[in-house]
Amino acid sequence: MERLKRIKNDLQSFADTEEDVIIQPDGQVLFTRLGKDYELKINDIDESLYINFEGRNIKYQDFISKEIAQLDIFATRLIQKRKNIEPFIEGPSNLITPWSTTNGIAIKQLQKECDEALLSGTKITFITADAGHGKSALLKEFQIIQANRFLKGESNYLFWHVDLQGRDLVRLAEAIMYDLGELRIRGLYYSSILTLIKNRNIILAIDGFDELAAEIGGESALGSLSSLVKEMDGRGTLIAASRRTFFNTQDYLKRTEFLKGYISHNCFFYELKVLNWRKENATEYISYFCNDQEKIYSHLIENFKDESHPILARPFLLSKIVQLIDSSDEENSLKELLDEMNKDKEGVTTIVESFIKREVQKWKDRDKVTGQPYLNFNQHLSFLATIAKEMWESQKDYISIDEIELYGTMLIDDWDIEESLRATIIRMLHSHALLVPISIGSEQLRKFDHEEFKNFFLGKSLGNLIKELSLRKLKKFLFLGQLPDSVPRYMLNTLKKNDIKKYLDLFQEIIDKEWKPTHIQSNVGTIIPYLIDNNTTDDILSFSGKVTYSSLGFENKFINNVVIKNGNFINISLKNVKLKNVIFDNCSFNEIKFDLTSSNVFEEVIISNSNIDSIQIINNDEIIETAYSPIRIKDLLHKRGIRSTTEKEILVIKKHSVFKTLVNKFLSKYHRTILQYESNWKEHSIYGSSTKMIIEDVIPFLLENEIISEFDNKNIKQSGSKAYRLNYDLKDLLKADSDSNENKLKEFWDKVNKR
Numbered sequence: 001m002e003r004l005k006r007i008k009n010d011l012q013s014f015a016d017t018e019e020d021v022i023i024q025p026d027g028q029v030l031f032t033r034l035g036k037d038y039e040l041k042i043n044d045i046d047e048s049l050y051i052n053f054e055g056r057n058i059k060y061q062d063f064i065s066k067e068i069a070q071l072d073i074f075a076t077r078l079i080q081k082r083k084n085i086e087p088f089i090e091g092p093s094n095l096i097t098p099w100s101t102t103n104g105i106a107i108k109q110l111q112k113e114c115d116e117a118l119l120s121g122t123k124i125t126f127i128t129a130d131a132g133h134g135k136s137a138l139l140k141e142f143q144i145i146q147a148n149r150f151l152k153g154e155s156n157y158l159f160w161h162v163d164l165q166g167r168d169l170v171r172l173a174e175a176i177m178y179d180l181g182e183l184r185i186r187g188l189y190y191s192s193i194l195t196l197i198k199n200r201n202i203i204l205a206i207d208g209f210d211e212l213a214a215e216i217g218g219e220s221a222l223g224s225l226s227s228l229v230k231e232m233d234g235r236g237t238l239i240a241a242s243r244r245t246f247f248n249t250q251d252y253l254k255r256t257e258f259l260k261g262y263i264s265h266n267c268f269f270y271e272l273k274v275l276n277w278r279k280e281n282a283t284e285y286i287s288y289f290c291n292d293q294e295k296i297y298s299h300l301i302e303n304f305k306d307e308s309h310p311i312l313a314r315p316f317l318l319s320k321i322v323q324l325i326d327s328s329d330e331e332n333s334l335k336e337l338l339d340e341m342n343k344d345k346e347g348v349t350t351i352v353e354s355f356i357k358r359e360v361q362k363w364k365d366r367d368k369v370t371g372q373p374y375l376n377f378n379q380h381l382s383f384l385a386t387i388a389k390e391m392w393e394s395q396k397d398y399i400s401i402d403e404i405e406l407y408g409t410m411l412i413d414d415w416d417i418e419e420s421l422r423a424t425i426i427r428m429l430h431s432h433a434l435l436v437p438i439s440i441g442s443e444q445l446r447k448f449d450h451e452e453f454k455n456f457f458l459g460k461s462l463g464n465l466i467k468e469l470s471l472r473k474l475k476k477f478l479f480l481g482q483l484p485d486s487v488p489r490y491m492l493n494t495l496k497k498n499d500i501k502k503y504l505d506l507f508q509e510i511i512d513k514e515w516k517p518t519h520i521q522s523n524v525g526t527i528i529p530y531l532i533d534n535n536t537t538d539d540i541l542s543f544s545g546k547v548t549y550s551s552l553g554f555e556n557k558f559i560n561n562v563v564i565k566n567g568n569f570i571n572i573s574l575k576n577v578k579l580k581n582v583i584f585d586n587c588s589f590n591e592i593k594f595d596l597t598s599s600n601v602f603e604e605v606i607i608s609n610s611n612i613d614s615i616q617i618i619n620n621d622e623i624i625e626t627a628y629s630p631i632r633i634k635d636l637l638h639k640r641g642i643r644s645t646t647e648k649e650i651l652v653i654k655k656h657s658v659f660k661t662l663v664n665k666f667l668s669k670y671h672r673t674i675l676q677y678e679s680n681w682k683e684h685s686i687y688g689s690s691t692k693m694i695i696e697d698v699i700p701f702l703l704e705n706e707i708i709s710e711f712d713n714k715n716i717k718q719s720g721s722k723a724y725r726l727n728y729d730l731k732d733l734l735k736a737d738s739d740s741n742e743n744k745l746k747e748f749w750d751k752v753n754k755r
Helices: 002-012 060-068 071-081 106-115 137-152 169-183 190-198 219-231 250-253 277-285 295-305 317-323 327-340 349-365 378-393 402-414 418-432 451-468 471-478 487-494 495-513 520-533 630-639 660-670 678-684 690-706 714-719 729-740 744-754
Strands: 028-033 036-045 047-051 056-059 090-096 102-107 122-129 156-163 202-207 237-243 267-274 436-438 445-448 540-542 559-567 573-574 578-585 592-595 602-610 616-621 623-628 642-644 675-677 709-710 723-726
Touching: 002 060, 002 190, 002 471, 047 060, 056 060, 060 190, 071 137, 071 156, 071 169, 071 678, 090 106, 090 487, 102 106, 106 122, 106 137, 106 237, 106 267, 122 137, 122 520, 137 202, 137 237, 137 642, 156 169, 156 578, 169 190, 190 202, 277 295, 277 327, 295 327, 317 327, 317 349, 349 378, 349 451, 349 487, 378 402, 378 451, 378 471, 378 578, 402 445, 451 471, 451 487, 451 495, 471 495, 471 520, 487 520, 495 520, 495 540, 616 630, 623 630, 623 660, 630 729, 660 675, 660 690, 660 729, 660 744, 675 678, 690 709, 690 723, 729 744
Parallel strands: 122 237, 122 267, 156 202, 202 237, 540 559, 559 578, 573 592, 578 602, 592 616, 602 642
Antiparallel strands: 028 036, 036 047, 047 056, 090 102, 090 267, 436 445, 616 623, 675 723, 709 723
C-alpha cells in the first residue's frame, strides 16, 4: 500500500486534476493529463516496478520521465536555448565526502557525484570556490553534456541549472517556473519537478546559493533549505553553487532543526571545491586565442611571480587579460599591458584598472577635435561607482539604459563637460566595456561583466561614504542588505590609513544608535577586520560595537595592537593569520577553526570573559577534531599560545585512551552525514588499521549504550552493507564529556573514560 500511495502522489503531480487519479488495489490506474486519458497497469517483473501502457511494459522510471514528463523534449530545449562555454577548460577540484577527500577534474567529479545515487537519503553537494573560479561555467557546461547523454540513452537523468539571480530559496518555485517558461516546457508544474527530482529523473543545480549564509544571519535561508529537502522526502540529489565565504556544512548541521536528533529525512552533505587553475589549464585556455601560449604564460609568470596569483589562477580574470591582448602583435601588446599594471594590487583591481585605461584611450582616439579623452580615468571610476551604488540601493544586479543616461547626465553636469560632447559621451556610456547586456530579458538593461566588478565599484562607493564621515548616509547604505565579503577589500584603497580611528568611531556611533537587529550589525562586522588589518603603529585600536563577524573575515590578516569587545564571532576561521597584542573581551564564539596547514602566529593573544562553544581543528580540508568540552577548548587554545583569563589554574589534560580516541574519531564523521556505512570504511579505509577495533569494539559499545542505532531500508539490505545512525545531537553528545550534571550521556562518557 505504501508503494501505491507513492505512485499515486507521483501521478497526481502531473495530472490535470489531482482528485481524478484513481488507483485500484489490483494496480489498475486511471488519470488525465493535458486532456489525454491514461489507462495503465502496475506490474512487478523480476522485483522491479513496471508500467503496462498501450500494450508495452515500461520501467516505472522511464514511464515517468519519457511518457509523462517527456524529458527528451526538455533535453532538446536545454541544448537549443542554453549556451555552453567555449572554450571550456577542465579545471582541478577536490571532492570532500564524509569518508574521504579526493583530487580530480571538476566536471568529472561532478558527473560522478550525479551518477552515483545514495542507498538512502538526500545528497546535497555544494560546489564552492571564490568568485571567478568558474562555478557557473561548470554547471552550464555539464547541463549540456548531460542533456546529450540523456538523448543518446547513456544516462537516465537531466542536469538542470537554475540561476537564482539573488532570489531567496523560498521563491525557488518562481525561479523554476520562470525557467520552464523560457524553455517552453509544457505541462510541468512545480510539483512535477519535485517528483522528477525525488525519482532522480532530474538533478537540480541551484546557482547563486549565497543566500545560505548562515554565518551572517541567514536563518530564513536555512529554513528554505529545510523546506526544500523536506519536500524531497529523503530522496534525490541537489547541487548548489556558492562562494566559499558562505559555505559551512557543519553550521547547517548544528543549526537547522530538521537535521537534529531523530530527523525524518536523511541528508548527506558533500563538497566539490573548485581549485585554482594550474599552468596546463591556463596555457590550454590561452592557446585558443594566442599563437604562442607558452611564451604568453611565461611573460605573465615573470610579471606576477606566482602561479597562484589570482590573474593566473582564476579563469575569469585570465580570460580578461587575454581579451586585452592584441592578436596582431601579441608579445608587444602584452608587454605594454603588463607595464601598465600595478603588481602589488589584487587581481580584480589590476584587471579593472587596465580596462578603464583602455576605455580612456579608446574614447580619446574618437575625439578628433581636441585630442583629449572624453572622460579621464577618475571620471570613469566615478561613473561606474555611481552605477554600482544605484544597483545596490535598488537591490538589483542590473540597471536600465534610461538610468545610465540619467546618472551619466548628472555626473557630466558636475564635471562641467563641454555641451557639444555630452550627447556623444552618453551614447558611449551605453556600451561601456565593463557594462554588458543582461543575458535574459530586454536589451535595454545592463549589468557588470562579472559580480566582482560590481563589488569593486561598490567598494569604491562605500569608501567614499566612509570618508565623508556622514553617519546618516553610511547607515542607510549599510541597512539595505548584506554586503558581499569582497566589498570591504576594494574599499581600502579609497580610505586614509591615518584616519582609521575616526572611521572606527563612526561605526561605533552607528552601532550604538542601532537598537534593533538589521543588516547593519553584520555589515559592520564584515568591514571592521579590513579596517584594523595591518596596524603597524604603536597606537591601540579599539572597537566595542555589538556586531557579527563572519567566518572568513580574519583570514590572511595581520591584526596588531587591537582590542575587540562585545563581538559575536560566527565560525571564525584562523587561517594564515597573525594576531599580535590582541584582546577579545566579552565576546561570543560559536566556533573557532584552526587550519594546521596554514601559517599562523599568535603573540600575546587573550580571550577574556568570553564564551566559546567549540573549536575545530582542520588538516587538508578534513576535520580531525571538534572540541565542545570547555576543558578541551582551553587546552587547545593554550597549545596555540592563546590565553583565556577565565583559567584559574594550569589545566592538566588526561591523555585519551586508544579506545576513547577511536570513539571520538568515529563520532566526528557525523559532522557531514547522518548515516555511516560499513562498506565505506572498508572501501576508503577511513579508519586505517583501527577498522577491526571500530567494528568489533567501538560499534557494539555505542549500540549497547544506545548512542547509535542500526538503520536499514530496501536499498541498504540489497547492498549487503550495514548503516548506523546517531541518536543524539553531536554537539550535545560531545559536550557531555565535561558535564558536571548526572545524565545518560554523562554516564556514557564515564564508561568511555574507564576503558
